[in-house]
Amino acid sequence: MDPREIANIETEVSDLMKTRLGIKAPTLQGQTRKAQKRLPRKLRRAAQELSESSALATHPKLSRMIDQTSANRNAKALRKHLGSIDTTGRSRKRRLGIISSIMFNMLVLGGIILAVLVWRGLI
Incomplete structure (x- = not known):
């Protein structure tokens, strides 16, 4: 496999991860190291194998050791998984989680203030 082809696949997968x-x-x-729980175990292993094959591709004699079908299969699996991730949905869920926690805290604070006012006899 051509070293430039492996490098192109690696940069494409890297851009998708970014x-x-x-x-x-x-x-x-x-x-891949930073991805930890964001990628399934098989895909983390596939990304590691892809990065190892790109390192081997730069060396003329070691480039013959690269399994082309495995590299293409790993790249295809990573592209499929990373392409299916919805970034807008993730950010929307994160925002809704923050807003809901703020609203819950305000509700609890309002209840505490109301309880103190009743306890003091002001209401």
Whole structure:
């Protein structure tokens, strides 16, 4: 497999991880390490194998050790999973979670204030 082709696949997967998961690291290996629970175990392993194959692709003699079908299969699985992630839905859920916790805290605070006013006999 051509080293440029492996490098292109690696940068494509790396860009998808940046945009879809929000993981910013200089290499795919660093992004995989930071992904931890955001990627399933099989896909983390696939990303590690892809980064290892890109490292091997730069060396002329070691580039023959790359399993092309495995690299293409790993890249396809990563593209499929990362392409299916909805970034707007994640941010919307995060915002709704923050807003709901603020509203709950305001409700509890209002109840405490009301209880203190009743206890003091002001209401």
